[in-house]
Amino acid sequence: MTAPRRNRSRARLAVAVRRNATAWLFVGPATLIIVGLSIFPAAWSLLISQQRWNGITAPKHIGFRNYSALMADPEMYDAVRHTMVFTGIFVPVSILVGILLAVALNRRIKFLAFYRTCIFVPFVMSAAATGILANFVFDPRAGIINSALRMVGIPPQGFLEDPQQAMFVLCVVALWGALGFTVVVYLAALQDIPAELYEAAQIDGASRWQAFRSVTVPQLLPVTVFTSVWQTITALQLFDVVFTTTRGGPVGVTRTIVYFVYHQAFELADYGYGSAAALVLFLVTMLITIGMIVYARLKRIEAF
Amino acid sequence: MLSTPVIENAVPSPETAVRRRRWRLPFSPWHLLLMPVALVFVFPLVQMILTSFMSSAEINTYPPRYLPSSPQITGYIGLFTQAPALRWLGNSAIVAGTAVLSHLVLCSAAGYGFARLRFRGRQVGFLTIIATIMIPTQLLMIPTYVMFSRLGLVDTLAAAIVPWLSSAFGIFLMRQFFLSLPSELEDAGRIDGCSTFGVFWRVVLPLAKPALATLTIFTLLGSWNDLLWPLVAISDERWYTIQLGLANFQGPRRTDWSMLMSGNVVATLPLIIGFVLVQRQFIATMTMSGLK
Numbered sequence: 159m160t161a162p163r164r165n166r167s168r169a170r171l172a173v174a175v176r177r178n179a180t181a182w183l184f185v186g187p188a189t190l191i192i193v194g195l196s197i198f199p200a201a202w203s204l205l206i207s208q209q210r211w212n213g214i215t216a217p218k219h220i221g222f223r224n225y226s227a228l229m230a231d232p233e234m235y236d237a238v239r240h241t242m243v244f245t246g247i248f249v250p251v252s253i254l255v256g257i258l259l260a261v262a263l264n265r266r267i268k269f270l271a272f273y274r275t276c277i278f279v280p281f282v283m284s285a286a287a288t289g290i291l292a293n294f295v296f297d298p299r300a301g302i303i304n305s306a307l308r309m310v311g312i313p314p315q316g317f318l319e320d321p322q323q324a325m326f327v328l329c330v331v332a333l334w335g336a337l338g339f340t341v342v343v344y345l346a347a348l349q350d351i352p353a354e355l356y357e358a359a360q361i362d363g364a365s366r367w368q369a370f371r372s373v374t375v376p377q378l379l380p381v382t383v384f385t386s387v388w389q390t391i392t393a394l395q396l397f398d399v400v401f402t403t404t405r406g407g408p409v410g411v412t413r414t415i416v417y418f419v420y421h422q423a424f425e426l427a428d429y430g431y432g433s434a435a436a437l438v439l440f441l442v443t444m445l446i447t448i449g450m451i452v453y454a455r456l457k458r459i460e461a462f
Numbered sequence: 463m464l465s466t467p468v469i470e471n472a473v474p475s476p477e478t479a480v481r482r483r484r485w486r487l488p489f490s491p492w493h494l495l496l497m498p499v500a501l502v503f504v505f506p507l508v509q510m511i512l513t514s515f516m517s518s519a520e521i522n523t524y525p526p527r528y529l530p531s532s533p534q535i536t537g538y539i540g541l542f543t544q545a546p547a548l549r550w551l552g553n554s555a556i557v558a559g560t561a562v563l564s565h566l567v568l569c570s571a572a573g574y575g576f577a578r579l580r581f582r583g584r585q586v587g588f589l590t591i592i593a594t595i596m597i598p599t600q601l602l603m604i605p606t607y608v609m610f611s612r613l614g615l616v617d618t619l620a621a622a623i624v625p626w627l628s629s630a631f632g633i634f635l636m637r638q639f640f641l642s643l644p645s646e647l648e649d650a651g652r653i654d655g656c657s658t659f660g661v662f663w664r665v666v667l668p669l670a671k672p673a674l675a676t677l678t679i680f681t682l683l684g685s686w687n688d689l690l691w692p693l694v695a696i697s698d699e700r701w702y703t704i705q706l707g708l709a710n711f712q713g714p715r716r717t718d719w720s721m722l723m724s725g726n727v728v729a730t731l732p733l734i735i736g737f738v739l740v741q742r743q744f745i746a747t748m749t750m751s752g753l754k
Contacts, residue, residue, distance in 0.1 A: 177579075177580070177581060178581045178582050180579070180658050180659075181575050181579040181580070181581035181584070181658075182575075182581065182583075183571075184571045184572060184574060184575030184579060184658075184662070185571070185572040185575035185576055185579075185581075185584075185587060187568050187571070187572070187628070188568040188569060188571065188572035188591075188628040188632075188633055189572060189587050189590070189591060191568070191627050191628040192590075192591055192594055192628055192629070192630055192633075193590065195602070195606065195624070195625055196594035196597055196602060196630070197590065197593075197594060198605075198609075199602045199605035199606045199609060200594075200597050200601060200602060200605075202605035202608075202609070203601055203602070203604060203605045206604060206605060206608070213608065213611075258495075259495075259496075259499065262492045262495050262496050263496070265490070265492065267489075267490045267492055267493065267496075268489070268490075268493075269493075269496075271741075272500065273496045273497075273499075273500045274741075274745070275738070275741060276499075276500035276501075276503045276504040277499070277500060277503050278737070278741075278744075278745065279503070279504065279507060279734060279737060280503055280506075280507070282683060282730075282733040282734060282736075282737045283507075283687075283730050283733070283734075284686070284687030284689065284705050284729065284730070285687065285689065286687070286689040286705045286708060286709045286729075287705070287708065287726045287729050287730050289709075290708060290709075290712060290722055290725075290726050291506050291507075291510050291723075291726055292506075293712070294509075294510070294513065294719060294722070294723065295506050295509060299524075300521070300522060300524065300526055300719075301526070302509060302526050302528070305525045305526050308525075334502075334503065334506070337503075342745055345745075391598075395598060395599075395600060397600075397689075397690050398689045398690060401689065401690075401693070401709060402689075402708075402709050402712065416600050416690075419600055419603075419604075420600075420603075420690070420693075420694070423603075423604050423607075424607075424694055429604050429608065432604050433601075433604050433605070436598075436600050436601040436603075436604065437601060439598065439600060439601070440597065440598055440600075440601045443598060444596060447596075
């Protein structure tokens with residue numbers, strides 16, 4: 159009486175083990191790599207951030223002293239300020255111009271494919287190559303932009319070599335490379351707006367501007383939350399363009415947070431300090447992101 | 463692909479028709495916006511290509527030239543003879559090729575597993591992977607560098623390859639896609655006697671082509687264009703990727719614009735050609751990739 163039941167449950171167990179094993183064959187390799195390259199190092203960076211360590215001699219545990227040093231480091235505050243200036247320009251401009259260009263591209267006019275290609279191609283270019291190209295066209299002496307400015311009577315500018323202008327030129331360069339992304343996202347969102355909404359607006363006698371304001375803009379709100387979060391994260395992580403253009407200069411005005419982390423860890427070989435800075439960057443990024451998402455949620459509740 | 467509500471062509475209401483007739487451009491006014499913008503976007507690229515065919519002397523003439531007076535390829539020759547650019551391109555191709563292949567295999571398998579298979583630890587595993595999306599790479603680069611140097615991976619091509627073997631984003635993308643597939647086909651496959659792997663390989667993957675294309679594009683763009691991680695992990699010139707080679711090229715040989723612009727063209731060309739070839743799919747892909 160008990161023997162067959164035990165056999166049956168053993169068979170069932172074997173099936174379950176087999177099923178689990180098969181499933182883990184599917185998800186195991188990828189999961190292992192991600193845990194090994196994300197969770198494990200992230201936990202380790204917590205440890206490193208409490209050490210004084212140059213990577214060669216033995217690490218020394220110093221508790222939270224890296225963090226307190228960081229809080230008193232004017233260079234860190236400069237890096238935060240530079241990153242905020244960049245983000246403050248990059249995010250709103252990429253969204254507003256993205257919407258404008260998407261609206262312009264979302265109609266049947268001639269050369270549409272040409273326009274679209276022109277606007278998207280810079281997006282596939284690497285930030286490193288974009289930076290090198292920017293050095294060339296914005297070169298104060300031999301650059302084409304200055305020669306064009308001279309033709310219209312504007313004196314040559316220092317651009318990336320001028321501490322007053324470098325950050326704004328970087329914004330222009332980064333926007334040139336990144337606008338294709340917001341344009342694509344908004345183009346997709348525009349195409350998802352049901353035509354009936356516009357027909358209804360027309361029947362109500364709305365002008366095209368009114369239709370834009372009362373149909374297009376609200377329909378684009380969810381996408382705008384997405385692009386804001388995405389572009390903010392992108393902006394906070396600005397590095398490649400800085401590295402290939404100014405390397406943080408002139409006089410440190412373009413040193414961003416990621417550049418600061420890179421500089422501390424890999425140029426000054428202070429892993430503990432660099433890790434502490436990276437953790438602060440992570441916390442700030444997360445707070446800003448969560449804040450934006452919560453704000454959007456609240457807004458939508460208010461709207462309905 | 464632009465089969466959309468195009469408000470422009472809607473029937474104008476009587477007032478607007480009258481208002482429009484007074485002064486009407488012979489073309490859509492949107493051209494006045496798009497034409498200059500398109501030129502601004504494409505001009506630097508054209509200038510990059512034109513400059514790559516100029517001699518160093520011509521680039522340094524004042525005022526700057528727009529067109530090469532006698533096109534030459536000295537910049538390209540210098541790139542491949544004075545610097546191991548061919549090797550760098552090869553390294554990049556290996557890194558990007560491995561990244562794409564490995565993403566296609568590992569992420570689609572894991573995405574399928576998390577979407578369709580029932581097993582112990584599924585919930586925990588998936589949540590862990592999603593949580594890693596929030597961890598910025600900048601936080602990981604210091605411990606990963608230390609880890610790789612202990613494993614003896616620093617200054618090898620493996621250092622550039624390993625972080626690109628799999629990604630949480632890729633798994634998430636594939637899982638979302640598999641969730642959207644109707645499961646009846648899989649059931650049919652199973653009734654016909656396919657194993658789990660057989661169903662995945664013969665039934666599910668052929669249906670997943672659009673998602674796999676998306677994954678390919680994002681992985682290719684990301685791995686080919688990566689600079690920060692190779693910069694950290696590789697200092698031996700032999701193992702440079704093309705992006706790293708270019709970035710470091712600038713320091714000592716900064717003034718050789720001819721070589722630099724040629725390098726820029728060479729580093730960008732594979733992606734631009736790819737983009738032009740698959741433009742429609744690329745844009746469709748960008749828009750469908752779960753970003754909405």
